[in-house]
Amino acid sequence: MMPEAMPLTRDPVVRLPKRAMSSVAVVVTVGILPAFLVGGLGVQLQQDFGFGPAVLGAGAAGFFAVAALSSRLMGWLSERIGPVPAMRLAAVGSAVCAGGIATSRNLGWLLAMLWLAGLPNALGQPASNLLIARCVPANRRATAFGIKQSAIPASTLLAGLAVPAVALTFSWRWAFAGAALVGMCAALAVPRSVTGHGGSAIAAGRESVEPGRGVLLLITLAAGLASAAANSLGSFVTTTGVQVGFGPGAAGLVLAVGSVAGLCMRLAMGVLADRRNPNPIVVITLLLLIGSAGFVLMALPLPVAFLIGAVVGFGAGWSWPGLLNFAVAGLYPRRVAGATSVSQTGVYIGGSAGPLLFGVVASHAGLAEAWSAAGVVALLAAVSLWIVWRRTTVRRAH
Secondary structure (H helix, E strand, O other): OOOOOOOOOOOOOOOOOHHHHHHHHHHHHHHHHHHHHHHHOHHHHHHHHOOOHHHHHHHHHHHHHHHHHHHHHHHHHHHHHOHHHHHHHHHHHHHHHHHHHHOOOOHHHHHHHHHHOHHHHHHHHHHHHHHHHHHOOHHHHHHHHHHHHHHHHHHHHHHHHHHHHHHOOOOHHHHHHHHHHHHHHHHHHOOOOOOOOOHHHHHHHHHOOOOOHHHHHHHHHHHHHHHHHHOHHHHHHHHHHHHHOOOHHHHHHHHHHHHHHHHHHHHHHHHHHHHHOOOHHHHHHHHHHHHHHHHHHHOOOOHHHHHHHHHHHHHOOOOOHHHHHHHHHHHOHHHHHHHHHHHHHHHHHHHHHHHHHHHHHHHHOOHHHHHHHHHHHHHHHHHHHHHHHHHHHHHHHO
16 A cells, blocks of 8 residues: 555566666765765774864764755756766766865865765765666565665665774775775666666556645655654764673674664565555654664663664664655656655755754763654654655545
8 A cells, every 4th residue: 555656566577677776776875985984984084184073073964964955956957867877977976076085185175075975975866766766667666765775774884894994904095995996886887778667657657646745845854853863873872882881892783783784674674565565654654663762772771772772773763764765756756856855855954963963962961861862853753754644645535
């Protein structure tokens, strides 16, 4: 029971287009990698350029802020030039920015290149969504979106591995140089053309009435709230873990386990949506409710409760992005890139503001109170999506 989306044609022999999906995964990974690499290599960067944690946070916030401000324009550009040229342009842009960071000689240049990297990231997201909508069969599309969004936690793992494998062995510059090389290879890997498995669904969508702008804005609000709560996980899990009794190494392991849980859940939710065809808005609402409970568990001063809460927080509270893109693409089939660029704006704003506000609350009230606040924010996101479900259900009934 899609929202009340289009009926899906079930064809068990249809498979995902492997080259298209591999290129989507790589382009999305390269697009977000500069932000995560700066965070993962923060110690080495601070030693070389002599800045503190506030500047490090401002760097990440600026990346997401630029992406948020340009997301709508990048969605329009994706629809204007098509998903293939847009994905290639995004990959090349990310490679240029990563290369620029690798050659940075002062803090100003590093921050400028990091913030500029928000532009190709904002272009790669709607372009890859449009590619999926056009070339992936309808009964495999949720899985495709799950694979795409699994590139995000994969990027956090790569950033973490870059510290011992590259930065401590050679130099942090080589990690960004490697990201630049991968970006150029990703541009070459994008297929020259796409075949239209999604055409029938899109054509069917033209015959139905899409929800109004109010529904899309509510989804964007929910995405922003959910992202604000979830993005604090990557920034503050290890710090909180040490405070509740884990050693630094064990706290890092908690972060790694949580990232794997989030990656696996994103894939599992996509497969589930394709096989069972639930309403994705309802599923996301339930995930956020469960995730909010995980954030509250992380507020307890008990190592076991924190570990369980972190796994639940990553696994439920941050496993919704693929389903969200799938839901928006189903609700707005005639303008997939444009609609998902609007909802992605909420994700970017939440990703930028969430960790900053979390840090403010943690500084003034404590980490436990900050995690409790994150749980409340996730709960508000769930309420917003429940309203979306009610409005789309009523519209369909009429």
